[in-house]
Amino acid sequence: MDLVDLLNSSKHLGILTGAGVSTDSSIPDFRGPNGVWTNSPSSMRNSDFTAFLASEEVRSHHWMNPFYAELETKQPNFVHEAIQTLCPSYLATQNIDGLHTKVGPLSRYAELHGTFRTATCIECDKQYISADVLKSINDGTLPCPPICECGGYIKRDIVMFGQELDWDVFNGFEAFLKEQCDVLLCIGSTLSVFPVAALPGVAKQHGVKVVVINQEETDFDDRADLVIYDDIAKVLGEALTSLGFSVAKTP
Numbered sequence: 001m002d003l004v005d006l007l008n009s010s011k012h013l014g015i016l017t018g019a020g021v022s023t024d025s026s027i028p029d030f031r032g033p034n035g036v037w038t039n040s041p042s043s044m045r046n047s048d049f050t051a052f053l054a055s056e057e058v059r060s061h062h063w064m065n066p067f068y069a070e071l072e073t074k075q076p077n078f079v080h081e082a083i084q085t086l087c088p089s090y091l092a093t094q095n096i097d098g099l100h101t102k103v104g105p106l107s108r109y110a111e112l113h114g115t116f117r118t119a120t121c122i123e124c125d126k127q128y129i130s131a132d133v134l135k136s137i138n139d140g141t142l143p144c145p146p147i148c149e150c151g152g153y154i155k156r157d158i159v160m161f162g163q164e165l166d167w168d169v170f171n172g173f174e175a176f177l178k179e180q181c182d183v184l185l186c187i188g189s190t191l192s193v194f195p196v197a198a199l200p201g202v203a204k205q206h207g208v209k210v211v212v213i214n215q216e217e218t219d220f221d222d223r224a225d226l227v228i229y230d231d232i233a234k235v236l237g238e239a240l241t242s243l244g245f246s247v248a249k250t251p
């Protein structure tokens with residue numbers, strides 16, 4: 001079966017996305033040819049929760065890294081729109097950029113690795129808007145790195161290595177894969193970050209047809225039902241055209 005056959009046959013489509021769906025929005029991925037970690041392996045430390053707790057430098061970088069300030073300005077690209085057009089029963093993303101939600105309403109949506117837009121005190125759980133925290137740092141109302149009024153560190157709501165996921169969010173998508181999903185598209189991810197990387201295997205065990213769309217190899221290719229090594233916008237654009245959708249933008 002090819003991609004169009006699978007999409008035509010699917011009644012409960014699941015989609016799992018990674019950083020590759022946002023590269024056309026000028027947001028670099030981590031492990032692709034021009035990825036942040038490919039170009040600068042030492043920057044991995046900035047995504048480590050133990051380093052965040054131990055190092056003022058890492059906490060300052062967490063807040064002042066221009067990567068996050070730039071994310072505020074980014075817009076969805078053709079791939080986000082194409083995914084919306086496919087109308088998945090459940091969309092789960094590893095991305096923290098929130099771009100899927102800027103396209104329009106989604107029936108069921110999970111941000112498995114959190115979001116950069118909000119922040120929380122790691123001691124008292126007080127909630128913050130990240131842009132407000134950054135503004136307070138810049139106008140001198142908060143120190144850098146920022147501290148909550150209880151004295152705890154304020155951290156963006158992104159899941160760092162060594163941190164627990166929000167298990168309610170994770171379990172919700174996993175239950176869908178076990179109980180309802182018939183086709184799962186894994187798009188723009190190396191499928192190498194656990195526990196999310198285990199989800200295609202869970203789907204497969206429950207009879208789901210698993211498709212991988214990525215420009216380079218992933219850790220799940222040998223178990224997938226279909227692997228397409230190509231540009232995501234090209235693959236989804238062609239699939240939508242074959243399905244009879246008028247593709248609004250040329251990828």
Ligand code: NAD
Nearest residue numbers: 018019020029030031032094095096097188189190215232
């Ligand atoms: P990854 O960097 O490990 O893998 C991305 C994959 O997408 C790479 O194999 C790359 O070659 C491929 N890719 C990039 N652009 C593509 C395109 N146009 N067409 C086809 N393939 C393309 O990313 P991951 O698997 O999502 O895991 C990394 C972690 O990094 C996640 O936890 C995520 O939260 C985080 N991250 C998020 C963002 C974001 O929110 N936009 C950006 C960077 C990293």
